[in-house]
Amino acid sequence: MAVKKRxxxxxxxxxxxxxxxxxxxxxxxxxxxxxxxxxxxLPESDSTTVAPTNLPVMMTVDxxxxxxxxxxxxxxLEKDIAFAVRETxxxxxxxxxxxxxxxxxxxxxxxxxxxxxxxxxxxIIATQPSKK
Numbered sequence: 001m002a003v004k005k006r007x008x009x010x011x012x013x014x015x016x017x018x019x020x021x022x023x024x025x026x027x028x029x030x031x032x033x034x035x036x037x038x039x040x041x042l043p044e045s046d047s048t049t050v051a052p053t054n055l056p057v058m059m060t061v062d063x064x065x066x067x068x069x070x071x072x073x074x075x076x077l078e079k080d081i082a083f084a085v086r087e088t089x090x091x092x093x094x095x096x097x098x099x100x101x102x103x104x105x106x107x108x109x110x111x112x113x114x115x116x117x118x119x120x121x122x123x124i125i126a127t128q129p130s131k132k
Contacts, residue, residue: 046130053095053097053126054088054090054093054094054095054097055067055068055081055084055085055088055094055095055096055097055121056068056069056096056097056099057077057081057096057097057098057099057112058099058100059098059099059100059101059104059108059109059112060101060104061101061102061103061104065077065108067080067081067084068084068087074108074111077111077112077115078115078118081096081112081115081116081119082119085119085121093122094121094122095121095122095123095124096112096115096116096121096122096123096124097123097124097125097126098112098113098123098124098125098126099126100125100126109125
C-alpha cells in the first residue's frame with residue numbers, strides 16, 4: 001500500500017510588495033515636506049518664571065542676528081555662540097535664550113537650538129506674556 005504525502009501549506013507572507021509601498025510613501029513625504037512652509041507665531045506664556053539669560057541670541061524678521069549684543073550672521077552663528085560660551089563665567093549652567101521676533105522663519109530658530117544641542121548647553125525660547 002502506497003502512502004500519500006500530504007502537501008503542506010506554506011504559512012509565509014510575502015512582504016516584497018509592502019516594502020515597495022513603504023518606499024513610495026517615504027519618497028512622497030520627503031519630497032512634499034520641503035514644500036510645506038510652517039508659519040506659526042511664537043508661543044505666549046502666562047508663566048512668571050524668569051529663566052537665566054546669560055547667552056541671549058536675538059533674531060529679527062529682516063535677518064539681523066545678534067549673539068550677546070554682537071552682530072552675527074547665519075553662517076557664523078555656531079562660531080559666535082561657541083565663542084560666547086567660552087567667554088561666560090558660568091559654563092556649567094550656560095543657557096542660550098532665543099529672543100525671536102514674530103515672523104522669523106522657524107528654521108532659523110531651529111538652527112540655534114541645534115547648535116546649542118551640539119554644544120551640550122540648554123536652549124530656551126523667550127515668550128511674550130499672554131493677552132487676557
